[in-house]
Amino acid sequence: MTTPDTARHTPNSMDGNPTIDERANHCFGCGPANPQGLHLAFTTDTSNPEAITATCHFQLDRMHEGPPGYIHGGIVAALLDEAMSKLNRPLNVLAMTRHMEIDYLRPVPLYQPLVLIGRHLNRPAKDGTPGRKLFHQAEIQHPDGTVLARSKGLFIAIDEKLLFAAGITPPEA
Ligand SMILES: CCCCCCCCCCCCCCCC(=O)SCCNC(=O)CCNC(=O)[C@H](O)C(C)(C)COP(=O)(O)OP(=O)(O)OC[C@H]1O[C@@H](n2cnc3c(N)ncnc32)[C@H](O)[C@@H]1OP(=O)(O)O
Structure with missing residues (x-):
């Protein structure tokens, strides 16, 4: 049996009701209602439907440290996953990550403003209609443009019927 870490707790506000309602969004990456989350805020650019992007400016502190002074690799993965997932809504799709690969090119520093960019690559058609598979990529960049980490997903x-089957509450119309 493991000993619980009493320094960590789930706030009472984090009740057990799953939801995809923006107003009660507990997503670790972007949910305002998650006090322990990353609170990433993205701007999407859909001006070129062939190359939709989602961009977020962020900075992390020691809460997310891995190597001394640098962001934990699992958090780097979460950042990249989040940037790619933010491309689904402008494409009018509810989608989940099935596979992602990451190149950790350079250590990603704490306490520095950084840029996170997701880019839609393609959605191959199946039987003449848009298929279920969406391919995206993402990068974490230093402000000087150096790419620190890169993913494909x-x-x-x-x-949407699965949401109801899982008891997940969609946003009100
Ligand atoms: C009830 C749930 C509530 C959902 C609510 C959603 C709310 C939307 C908000 C999400 C919020 C986002 C947050 C950040 C993004 C996350 O982090 S999402 C969380 C992490 N991801 C997950 O937990 C997903 C877990 N996986 C699954 O549930 C299932 O695998 C999936 C993704 C639903 C797919 O299931 P499936 O339909 O059975 O998939 P399957 O037929 O095996 O594969 C689909 C296709 O991909 C292909 N494929 C599979 N793996 C690979 C691979 N490695 N390489 C190439 N192709 C592959 C297959 O060959 C197949 O191709 P076709 O045969 O169709 O040509």
């Missing part, structure tokens, strides 16, 4: 569109 496969997202699978989810049938």
Whole structure:
């Protein structure tokens, strides 16, 4: 049996009701209602439908440290995953990450303003209609443009009926 770490706790506000309602969004990456989350805020650019992007400016502190002075690799993965997932909404798709690969090119520093950019690559058609598979990529960049980490991801569109089956509350119309 493991000993609970009493320094960590889940706030009472984090009740057990799953939801995808923006107003009660507990997503670790972007949810304002998650006091322990990253609170990433993205701007999407859909001016070129062939190359939709999602961009976020962020800075992390020791809460997310891995190597001394640098962001933990798992958090780097979460950042990249989040940037790629933010491309699904402008494409009008509910989708989950099925596969992602990461190049950790340079250690990603704490206490520095950094840029996180997701880019939609393609959504191959199947039987003449948009397929379930969406391919995205993402990068974490130093402000001088140096790429510190890069990912490619496969997202699978989810049938909204599954949300109801799982008891997940969609946003009100
Ligand atoms: C009930 C749930 C509620 C959902 C609510 C959603 C709310 C939307 C908000 C999400 C918020 C985002 C947050 C950040 C993004 C995350 O982090 S999401 C969390 C992490 N991801 C997950 O937990 C997903 C877990 N995986 C799954 O649930 C299932 O695998 C999936 C993704 C639903 C897909 O299931 P499936 O439909 O059975 O998939 P499957 O047919 O095996 O594969 C689909 C296709 O991909 C291909 N494929 C599979 N793996 C690979 C691979 N490695 N390489 C190439 N192709 C592959 C397959 O061959 C297949 O191709 P086709 O045969 O269709 O040509």
